[in-house]
Amino acid sequence: xxxxxxxxxxxxxxxxxxxxxxxxxxxxxxxxxxxxxxxxxxxxxxxxxxxxxxxxxxxxxxxxxxxxxxxxxxxxxxxxxxxxxxxxxxxxxxxxxxxxxxxxxxxxxxxxxxxxxxxxxxxxxxxxxxxxxxxxxxxxxxxxxxxxxxxxxxxxxxxxxxxxxxxxxxxxxxxxxxxxxxxxxxxxxxxxxxxxxxxxxxxxxxxxxxxxxxxxxxxxxxxxxxxxxxxxxxxxxxxxxxxxxxxxxxxxxxxxxxxxxxxxxxxx
Amino acid sequence: xxxxxxxxxxxxxxxxxxxxxxxxxxxxxxxxxxxxxxxxxxxxxxxxxxxxxxxxxxxxxxxxxxxxxxxxxxxxxxxxxxxxxxxxxxxxxxxxxxxxxxxxxxxxxxxxxxxxxxxxxxxxxxxxxxxxxxxxxxxxxxxxxxxxxxxxxxxxxxxxxxxxxxxxxxxxxxxxxxxxxxxxxxxxxxxxxxxxxxxxxxxxxxxxxxxxxxxxxxxxxxxxxxxxxxxxxxxxxxxxxxxxxxxxxxxxxxxxxxxxxxxxxxxxxxxxxxxxxxxxxxxxxxxxxxxxxxx
Numbered sequence: 001x002x003x004x005x006x007x008x009x010x011x012x013x014x015x016x017x018x019x020x021x022x023x024x025x026x027x028x029x030x031x032x033x034x035x036x037x038x039x040x041x042x043x044x045x046x047x048x049x050x051x052x053x054x055x056x057x058x059x060x061x062x063x064x065x066x067x068x069x070x071x072x073x074x075x076x077x078x079x080x081x082x083x084x085x086x087x088x089x090x091x092x093x094x095x096x097x098x099x100x101x102x103x104x105x106x107x108x109x110x111x112x113x114x115x116x117x118x119x120x121x122x123x124x125x126x127x128x129x130x131x132x133x134x135x136x137x138x139x140x141x142x143x144x145x146x147x148x149x150x151x152x153x154x155x156x157x158x159x160x161x162x163x164x165x166x167x168x169x170x171x172x173x174x175x176x177x178x179x180x181x182x183x184x185x186x187x188x189x190x191x192x193x194x195x196x197x198x199x200x201x202x203x204x205x206x207x208x209x210x211x212x213x214x215x216x217x218x219x220x221x222x223x224x225x226x227x228x229x230x231x232x233x234x235x236x237x238x239x240x241x242x243x244x245x246x247x248x249x250x251x252x253x254x255x256x257x258x259x260x261x262x263x264x265x266x267x268x
Numbered sequence: 269x270x271x272x273x274x275x276x277x278x279x280x281x282x283x284x285x286x287x288x289x290x291x292x293x294x295x296x297x298x299x300x301x302x303x304x305x306x307x308x309x310x311x312x313x314x315x316x317x318x319x320x321x322x323x324x325x326x327x328x329x330x331x332x333x334x335x336x337x338x339x340x341x342x343x344x345x346x347x348x349x350x351x352x353x354x355x356x357x358x359x360x361x362x363x364x365x366x367x368x369x370x371x372x373x374x375x376x377x378x379x380x381x382x383x384x385x386x387x388x389x390x391x392x393x394x395x396x397x398x399x400x401x402x403x404x405x406x407x408x409x410x411x412x413x414x415x416x417x418x419x420x421x422x423x424x425x426x427x428x429x430x431x432x433x434x435x436x437x438x439x440x441x442x443x444x445x446x447x448x449x450x451x452x453x454x455x456x457x458x459x460x461x462x463x464x465x466x467x468x469x470x471x472x473x474x475x476x477x478x479x480x481x482x483x484x485x486x487x488x489x490x491x492x493x494x495x496x497x498x499x500x501x502x503x504x505x506x507x508x509x510x511x512x513x514x515x516x517x518x519x520x521x522x523x524x525x526x527x528x529x530x531x532x533x534x535x536x537x538x539x540x541x542x543x544x545x546x547x548x549x550x551x552x553x554x555x556x557x558x559x560x561x562x563x
Contacts, residue, residue, distance in 0.1 A: 078460055095464055101457035104559040105479045118465045118475075146558045 026089070027054040027169035028202050029075055033084035036070055043227035044070045047084070050221055050230065054169060057196055057203040059213040060230075061259065062223030068206045069098075070228070072172045075204065094163035094171040094201070098178060100155035102147040102162075108134065109143040112161045119166060126165070133161040136198070137191060153184040157191070164195065171196075173205040177212070189215055190244060197240055210259050214252060215242060222262040232262040341528040346535070349528040361512075362529070366536045368513035372428075373500040373544065376435020377493055383436070384443030384492075385485070391444070392451040392477060393469065409441035413499065417506045428510035431503030438499035439492035446488025450481025483560045486552025493544035501537050514540070 029052040036045040044067035052058045062068045073079040074086050076095050102111045112133055116126035134140055137157040147155055156176060163171065173192070177185040189212055196203055196216075207213055213220045214236055222232040234255060238246060246252055320343050327335075327342050336342065349362070387405070391398035413434060420430050454476050462472045504515020514537050521530040553560075 076464055078463060093464075095461075097457050097460070099455075099457050101455060101461055103458065103476070103479070105482070105556070107558075114461075114475075115465060118462070118467055118471065148559055148561075 028052055028056075028088065029170060029204060030087040031071070031075075031084070032087065034071075034074060034081050034086055035083035036067065036074060036079070037082045045074075046227040046229045048228070048230060049084075050233070052170075052202045052204050054202045055200055056219060057193075057205065057217045058219045058221065059205040059207060059217040060221045060223055061207055061210060061213040061263065062228060063225045063263065064208060066223050066225045067228035068223050069174050072174050072204065072206055076172055088170060092166055092168045092170075094166070094168035096159055096163055096171070096173045096176040098175050100147070100152075100159040102155060102158055104147050107144050107146050108139060108150075108158050111147070111158055112165060115162055116165045121166075129165045130161070133164040134158075136164060136195065137161045151184075152180055153188060156180065156188060160192070160195065164199070167199065169201055171199075171201045171203045173203065173207075175206050175208070178207070178209075185209075185212065186215075186244065186247075190242075192216065193240065193242060210256050210263065211247060214255050214259065215247060220259060222259060231265065232259075234259060234262075337527075338525050339527055340531070345528045346531045349532045362514075362517060362532055362536060365512050365514045365517045365533070366540060368511045369497070369500045369504060369515065369537070370540055372431045372503065372513060373435055373493075373496040373540070376432045376499055377439055377489075377496040377544075379432065380436045380439040380443055380492060380496065381489060384440050384488070385447050388444050388447035388451060388481075389473065389478075391448050392473075398448070405441055405444050408437055413438050413502060417502070421507065426507045426509050428507070430507040431500060431510070431513070431515070434503035434507075435496045435499035438502075439496040442491040442495065443485075443488040446491070447481055447485045450484030450488075451477045453484060454480035483552065483556050486548060486555070490545055490548040490552065493548045494541045497537065497541040497544050 031048045031050050034045060034048040035043075037043050048071065050058070060068045060071060070079065072095070074081050075088060076093060077090050103114065106114070109127075109130055112130040113126045116129055121129070131143075134143060137160050139154065139157050139161065142150070142154070147158070150158070159176070176192075177188045180188060193216060203216075205213075205216055217236050220234045220236060221230045222234075223229065224231045236255065238249075238252075323340075323343050327340050331339060336345075387401060391401055416437065417434070420433055424430055424433065451473075458476055458480075459472070462476055467475075500513065501515045501518065504513040504517075505519045506515070508516055508519070514533050517533045518530060518537070521527075521533060
């Protein structure tokens, strides 16, 4: 356990209590009163507190521009908090961007190997890891294809496979399926849940889609428009694996309705 | 895996491949599909025939015998001067001169590529380096190369190296600007991916920025390849010491009022430029064909 805490990077405002390091969960994410004010004075986030435990799939849903993506940038270290703390082990996190962000000059195999390559994994090892990841996202047989030969959904699968290669205990999803058509998005949701079931990571998912939020998550936080605050939290009780037809379940509809009302209230 | 079959985006590779290959082949051809070879080749040939016809008309009707000797000969006289090189020289002299010019242009271009790419990489690493160097790159581009020629002669002599230096100066700017543009063209998301995994500037440069810059870089090389040939001709025109090249010949033929050889030398200069330009276009396309669609 001591080792895990040594690896932990705590992003906090100067002068905050160092003793709170002890609360860092192994493989989890803690937002503790996080606030973010951009240099231009825009207040993006205000007093955000929640945790994501290993085996939890937590979704933050909110209107466009509410700062929900900023949350992930703070967690990943791409940006820094201006108040509060964000605690997690940043040594190995999976980050799935809004776009597939593939290297267009690399084929599927070499794109999936990229992150292992950046972490200096030996060639034979990273080849095997990448092949396994490509298999997991259902792209076996497409190893030699280049990104421009693939559909949007397939590119997103490559992006997922790339993040899987290092088996990160924490996965951050920044509206990864927002640009896909509805049926592809639903299929990708199911794929991501399959990966969640097999990899048991702590998942933090950002979206503006209510049905996506309810379908994927163990817990959903509703965020208000700027400055982003958490205005409601819902536990989603459905068991995994979740069947695609869950979307037509009355309980699913009831929860979606509640979320929708909370979002409307938040959207001032 | 039953859900996979529902994903209409995915078909087995064996089925997908021909469609994708067909797509790639269609992208390769810049002209719209369905245009036959004849409709693409005949119009420029027609223009060529009209041009040569006008030339015969001008040389035969406007000029007299003396004019054809001192100003513009018949086209077929130009063709024969490719191999019967008169004025007390060996046959095939123009071909040898073209070879020397090609060597000068290639040497200058190679040096310009090394310097240009290095400068662009340095500029991409820090804004202050870009700000410090850019005005001088523009200066190199805007100063007329003819104005620099006397200075170059005084500095490094009137020999072979001076010709190469002219090529370097004239071809540097497009390489710097295009490469720099290319180095900056990598998507923000890709940069963030590298930031996320704590990558050094060097790794970012090698694995992200340089590959991303290839299409723009080769556009720069292509423009500069044509310019470098112009530099070689201009250099040879003024710097006469050393092996004879096309610039030497042009200067000599104009001094001796040999319009046939002169026109032949001009034609060879243009052809050399076209070959250089096309070669770098082809090379760049070949290196990036898997992922880059030329505009």
